Amino acid sequence: MRGNPSRASNTIRGRFEGALAGEPVHRPVLAVYDWFVRNRPIDWCSLFERGLGQINHADLIRYHRPHLDVVETSRTLAGQTRRDVRWITDIGELHEWYLGEWQQEYPIKAAGDYRIMQRAWQDATIIPRDDLFNQSEQEVGDGGITMGQLGRTPFQQVQIDYTGLERFSYDIADQAIELLDLLELLNDLKLREFRSILPSAARHLKLWENLSIETMGPVLYRQYLVPLYHRIFEILEGSGKQLHVHYDGKLAVIAGQIRELPFAGLDSLTPPPEGDMTIAEARRCWPDKFFWLHPTLTWYSLPPQQLARNIRQMARDAGPARFCLMVSEEVPPNWETALPLVLDTLNDL
Secondary structure (H helix, E strand, C coil), X not given: CCCCCCCCCCCHHHHHHHHHCCCECCCCCEEEEHHHHHHCCCCHXXXXXXXXXXXXXXXXXXXXXXCCEEEEEEEEECCEEEEEEEEEECCEEEEEEEECCEEEECCCCCHHHHHHHHHHHCCCEEEECCHHHHHHHHHHHHHEEEEEECCCCHHHHHHHHHHCHHHHHHHHHCCCHHHHXXXXXXXXXXXXXXXXXXXXXXXXXXXXXCCCHHHCCHHHXXXXXXXXXXXXXXXXXXXXXXXXXXXXXXXXXXXXXXXHCCCCEEEEECCCCCCCCCHHHHHHHCCCCEEEECCCHHHHHCCHHHHHHHHHHHHHHHXXXXXXXXXXXXXXXXXXXXXXXXXXXXXXX
């Protein structure tokens, strides 16, 4: 445990909470996802001592799915761990597998597989839980904050996790009834999830959308995501909870629609070339949203003075309030020199 939770403004937690509340950001936070702390064997302690913060994530629900058994097996393949996952239902079985961290095969490969996936989720029971959130808050202490996570919206979940982009693109273009039925079921479950977590202690919620408009286009965004977002916000209205979305790609073509949606923050917001809006453009477009800024990974290979200039400019363009910086897409290979430089640059601001 890295300390007891505190609201003191000189702690990472205090600085985070002040920034999230809209107070002027005098010392911007640089923070790392908890996933990297668990999965990248580097000297995190030295970075925390220099002022690096941590963004933890905690599941707020679990599911009981009466028509599904999940069987996982693993073995070593070419020096990496291969993990096979079988989704077993009474109407059929799906299979996917991973090599190391990366998914190699999707569970849905044919039209009939949508029906099996739909059966896997039918009659599911949502069980709210705060134990993981409370545990995370104790562990991170003064050194960061915890976000309550609720997966992805179904359109993104099916595209990214269940079918892959190619299969999904054909099926959504054809309006395959099997796909549309699955989306309808999962959308209903997603709304039930948000209703179930209203009593949760978690104030800041995250959807891992991993959205770049290149993967769907503005028409499908308006048709499938925007209506569900509005229904989610109707559920959250008056609860004091704030919804953040992981939008880490190109967003300019839907910037106006994002402006009209009451997201509290945009997570892993990335400037060009990965994104297509500068931070100054993003701030002009979204003056009230919190920016979880992701310095593009190519910056870390720049000469130190140029990296420092880029970080200073990012902070100026995002400010004067509602922003932090993140290590959220990958840890730079030269972390030992680059991350202390970024921390020192932010402290000097």
